[in-house]
């Protein structure tokens with residue numbers, strides 16, 4: 416099979432972790448006789464530096480032509496610490512999500528048997544956790560009207576959702592639940608927010624079409640608590656953009672390191688695969704970042720974008736093997752040897 420993949424490394428540790436995912440993907444392609452055609456393109460601060468724009472048109476065209484997009488990370492402290500900056504790397508990510516129509520962000524949370532002791536949470540609470548967040552990605556407060564008034568003394572961001580936007584995400588959630596443990600949790604703040612009441616109303620309506628799925632409606636603050644108290648209680652959780660952003664960072668603690676969790680963004684025009692972690696600028700260029708979230712994102716890409724399940728499983732197996740054998744980066748090494756980012760990539764590719 417021929418796989419045309421747009422490669423957006425982005426900022427910070429993005430290029431380093433992407434490089435390892437490319438090594439592993441190429442090794443898998445070789446094993447299964449596929450041909451991968453990688454097309455690199457600029458995003459984020461790297462793109463601002465090169466062409467003054469965080470998601471240039473040329474990058475968009477490359478993404479539109481590709482069968483899938485593999486993405487690293489975006490963000491640079493030069494912009495974070497300058498509230499007056501008018502062009503920001505993150506705008507590139509948001510523009511990309513919007514222009515590619517990436518409305519559903521699939522963020523799984525699971526545990527690795529060999530890392531169960533690394534989590535700050537008790538083993539018996541987290542062992543066997545297997546849940547999926549479906550985060551709405553192209554609406555809500557991230558994309559609502561925003562601005563300043565009163566000569567800059569008042570600022571506002573608005574959270575807007577249409578019924579259709581909620582419905583298309585919720586449908587995916589119900590379908591996903593059907594293929595799993597048939598439980599769906601609608602996470603909202605319907606006791607306060609009107610947009611949340613629209614979410615609840617829409618999901619309640621859809622519930623009738625999926626009688627096999629057991630649906631719960633929970634407030635986001637309560638979910639934030641239960642998620643680390645009883646993560647095994649959840650199967651599929653659907654939620655709006657910002658709640659999903661916050662809860663998925665929290666959920667990553669369950670697996671032991673933020674450097675482990677992959678994600679897929681399902682879109683109207685294409686799909687995109689990226690680690691859930693950010694650009695981790697403190698580690699950039701040091702060859703110490705954990706590349707596994709990106710490698711596992713590549714596994715999701717093989718499975719979801721190309722239907723290549725066996726290839727995806729080969730990647731997951733080699734990742735599990737590396738963890739079991741202690742071939743890990745410093746975030747997981749503890750007292751043991753800390754491998755470099757590039758060494759992990761080499762090891763994984765050699766063991767495919």
Ligand code: IPM
Nearest residue numbers: 489490505508509660691693
């Ligand atoms: C994420 C990130 C982004 C988000 C940032 C970088 C804009 O935190 O993908 O979760 O908030 O969506």
Ligand code: MN
Nearest residue numbers: 660661664691
């Ligand atoms: Mn985030």
